[in-house]
Amino acid sequence: KDAEQDYYEIARKLSPIKHIIIIMSGKGGVGKSTVATQLARFIAFNNPKCNVGLLDVDICGPSIPKTMGVENEEIFNSASGWSPIFVDDNLAVMSCGFLLESLDDAVIWRGPRKNGIIKQFLRDVDWSEQLDYLIIDTPPGTSDEHLSLVNYLKFCQNVRGAIMVTTPQEIAQMDVRKQVEFCHKVKLPIIGYVENMSVFVCPKCSKENYIFKSKSTKFTLEDKYGIKLLGRLPIDPLIGKSCDEGKSLFTDDKVLDNRILQAFQDLWD
Numbered sequence: 012k013d014a015e016q017d018y019y020e021i022a023r024k025l026s027p028i029k030h031i032i033i034i035m036s037g038k039g040g041v042g043k044s045t046v047a048t049q050l051a052r053f054i055a056f057n058n059p060k061c062n063v064g065l066l067d068v069d070i071c072g073p074s075i076p077k078t079m080g081v082e083n084e085e086i087f088n089s090a091s092g093w094s095p096i097f098v099d100d101n102l103a104v105m106s107c108g109f110l111l112e113s114l115d116d117a118v119i120w121r122g123p124r125k126n127g128i129i130k131q132f133l134r135d136v137d138w139s140e141q142l143d144y145l146i147i148d149t150p151p152g153t154s155d156e157h158l159s160l161v162n163y164l165k166f167c168q169n170v171r172g173a174i175m176v177t178t179p180q181e182i183a184q185m186d187v188r189k190q191v192e193f194c195h196k197v198k199l200p201i202i203g204y205v206e207n208m209s210v211f212v213c214p215k216c217s218k219e220n221y222i223f224k225s226k227s228t229k230f231t232l233e234d235k236y237g238i239k240l241l242g243r244l245p246i247d248p249l250i251g252k253s254c255d256e257g258k259s260l261f262t263d264d265k266v267l268d269n270r271i272l273q274a275f276q277d278l279w280d
């Protein structure tokens with residue numbers, strides 16, 4: 012009964028948000044946080060009137076503070092809740108990384124404690140502006156965090172679903188299928204998937220190299236499993252650099268490979 016009370020409270024708190032989107036990946040290192048970060052930046056940069064929130068519920072390995080360039084910020088708690096960190100006028104970030112003194116602590120946290128912090132994140136963050144988008148970055152795989160999150164969002168009408176991130180490698184695609192099963196089980200709609208690191212374009216001769224050449228994800232994931240391909244993101248040193256330095260990819264379009272813009276445009280559409 013207490014739990015149900017929490018679900019209602021969270022649904023009420025998050026009800027002004029127009030769209031809640033959950034970013035997932037079957038494996039670590041496929042670029043999930045990169046996609047979550049740059050998607051939030053892309054939307055906020057191209058739509059100044061759109062308020063975007065990015066929430067990182069990866070308790071054991073929060074990387075959003077770094078990819079957003081706000082690593083050493085502190086979170087303040089006031090009567091109206093935890094204030095997120097504003098990266099831009101219309102882009103706010105909240106991550107477990109801001110709260111953890113030492114990440115080593117979190118690694119040994121068990122389910123109930125993780126559950127507690129996710130509940131607080133959903134219920135107690137004061138986004139201040141009415142958000143158009145809340146993008147939630149989750150840990151790789153399907154863990155306690157995913158179950159908690161989906162449970163707590165049970166009564167929210169504005170959860171649009173999950174976006175999966177994968178590389179073309181067969182092993183990553185296999186893990187996406189596991190995630191799809193999870194989503195079906197917990198009745199979380201799947202918006203589609205992003206194929207990251209799909210191609211590397213030689214900076215000298217512009218030849219396209221398919222580094223992770225394996226069965227096309229379009230064939231395995233879209234045709235066979237009916238999950239929509241939302242966009243393809245190339246391997247580009249600029250993407251790695253912007254995440255390492257916590258910068259936006261979109262402030263200087265001139266240096267940006269058109270494929271990157273296209274991928275985010277496709278994803279956004």
Ligand code: ADP
Nearest residue numbers: 039040041042043044045245246247250251254
């Ligand atoms: P995940 O969240 O899935 O664990 P990350 O987003 O942290 O993965 O990405 C892993 C590493 O790969 C990071 O260093 C990131 O900057 C880099 N990376 C991700 N996508 C690309 C890409 N398309 N091109 C170049 N580097 C990338």
